[in-house]
Amino acid sequence: MSSRPADEREDEDMGIDATGGETTSRPVPPTEKYLPENEIADWRFELTLPDALAPNKEEAKAKIMMKIRADGMLPYYTHLCESLGWPVDQSLVESLRKANEDELKGLEDKIKDAEENLGDTEVRDGLLEKAHFYCRIGDKEAAIEAYQVAYDKTVGAGSRLDIILTLVRLGIFTHDLSLTKKNVQRAKDELEKGGDWERRNKLKVYEGVMLMMIRSFKEAAELFLSAVATFTATELLSFERFIQYTVVLSMVALGRPVLREKVVHAPEVLQVTQGDHDLRDFLNSFYQGDYKKFMEKLIPITDRIRSDRYLHLHYRYLVRNLRLRAYAQFLEPYKSVTLGAMASAFGVSPDFMENEVAGFIATGKLSCKIDKVGRIIESNRPDARNALYLQTIKQGDALLNRIQKLSRVIDM
Incomplete structure (x- = not known):
């Protein structure tokens, strides 16, 4: 015994x-x-x-x-x-x-x-x-x-x-x-019944990988960011690989303020990107608006995504949305910009840029329109106050319809 x-x-x-x-x-x-x-x-x-x-x-x-x-x-x-x-x-x-x-x-x-x-x-x-x-x-x-x-x-x-x-x-x-x-x-x-911090942090990484596999990139990125400083799940993936996922998913799913605070200037991220020049240049070029370098570095990053066991099924979606985020970021300060100027900024041909932007406009991903004759892209972002007003009217109509249906049931 x-x-x-x-x-x-x-x-x-x-x-x-x-x-x-x-x-x-x-x-x-x-x-x-x-x-x-x-x-x-x-x-x-x-x-x-x-x-x-x-x-x-x-x-x-x-x-x-x-x-x-x-x-x-x-x-x-x-x-x-x-x-x-x-x-x-x-x-x-x-x-x-x-x-x-x-x-x-x-x-x-x-x-x-x-x-x-x-x-x-x-x-x-x-x-x-x-x-x-x-x-x-x-x-x-x-x-x-x-x-x-x-x-x-x-x-x-x-x-x-x-x-x-x-x-x-x-x-x-x-x-x-x-x-x-x-x-x-x-x-x-x-x-909920009990458990130490190490197991809690491991579970964050495990759940993040699961969410990444089912294309819930925003939730996965948030979990990864919360576990960066306390990462211990080396039995599942290396710290370098974990940081790569954190960077790419954050660029796809999170806004610039979060990217600046928790990714670009994070000591743990800098520790890895110092030795990974492609990932470092990819992140910094996106954040700093160096779109030509961004497109150049997108090529080796795409190869990494395609050869990754967790991300290979989503590589087209990821690469497409990385380009979309870069295009939206470029267009945000402009009321209008020529196709030639935008194509030059990204280091691609005007025809390629026109097809890319037109595709995103058609699917509602970019709020702009293309003047085919003038070869100009014009932003038409909706006014935030008007959008809120329209949303309030729509929700109010839906509420009134429900009240009317309820009153008919009560009258019966």
């Missing part, structure tokens, strides 16, 4: 000592090497890209195969063979199957021994180790089920949150948005 009561050990997991005070640091769980390892999913995604965007595919494949052999990832290897059309190496399959069966039997024996001879905490640890095993080898469904069993045996709020956050990472790893959303909400509910 363990020398300490189970509830005391659960308190330690939460960062609380037996006397009720906080410990100096949270004990590291047994397998923190966080699972699943998201770099594997990045390598797998790299194999699906065109050669121009992914020149090191053979290296990525070699890294994946090394991880498969080292971690016994038979289910994940089978999935890759099916999805990528790889030939199946039967000798590798048999060796991985034997290794998995032996390890699983050892885990089952450990859990059984804990149930018969030890305490609840040891049983929980064994169940969690089994769940980590399934997660490590890439058996998604078995991992979800095993984590739920371990969760039901877990008492401490911190330890329960760790399990839920692992399920969030598993959802992100497999691009299962349903699993990700469900467990992000579970984590929020659990945090």
Whole structure:
């Protein structure tokens, strides 16, 4: 039997000592090497890209195969063979199957021994180790089920949150948005019962990545900005990659005051952009109105977005809206401007600029019109007071209609 009561050990997991005070640091769980390892999913995604965007595919494949052999990832290897059309190496399959069966039997024996001879905490640890095993080898469904069993045996709020956050990472790893959303909400509910600042900040990043994947860029940018100074979620993505997302999404979704205060002059952003000249010049050229450089730097940034596992599905939308924000920013101080002058500012031809602006006007994204004969763009932004007046009249009419319908029902 363990020398300490189970509830005391659960308190330690939460960062609380037996006397009720906080410990100096949270004990590291047994397998923190966080699972699943998201770099594997990045390598797998790299194999699906065109050669121009992914020149090191053979290296990525070699890294994946090394991880498969080292971690016994038979289910994940089978999935890759099916999805990528790889030939199946039967000798590798048999060796991985034997290794998995032996390890699983050892885990089952450990859990059984804990149930018969030890305490609840040891049983929980064994169940969690089994769940980590399934997660490590890439058996998604078995991992979800095993984590739920371990969760039901877990008492401490911190330890329960760790399990839920692992399920969030598993959802992100497999691009299962349903699993990700469900467990992000579970984590929020659990945090209402208690949780330390580190886990709260990790959840902000996890939720931001989820929102980024479903194209809720404004909400994602706000969450990222709130986590910049306290970023610790390196198990999901590197700090440099996190800052890149923060910069690009903020440029797409947030206004200039926020961009100036929380991005352009933020020490954490400056720390990364000092070594990333493309990202630095892209951000500064947009903010400072150097639109020719902005268009030049948009090219390498577009390549990054296209080759990013989370953003590649949205790259057309992102690039289009980055250009839109730049065009709107350029036009804002002008009542009218020639197509030639605007094209020159952006370093493109007048015909290209005309087609671009006309497309945004047609979809209602830019409030202006083009004088085709004079080759002039004229702004026609609506007056804010008149817009408010029209909105008030429209809402008033809707309210009167509802009152009339209600009065007819009452009269009956």
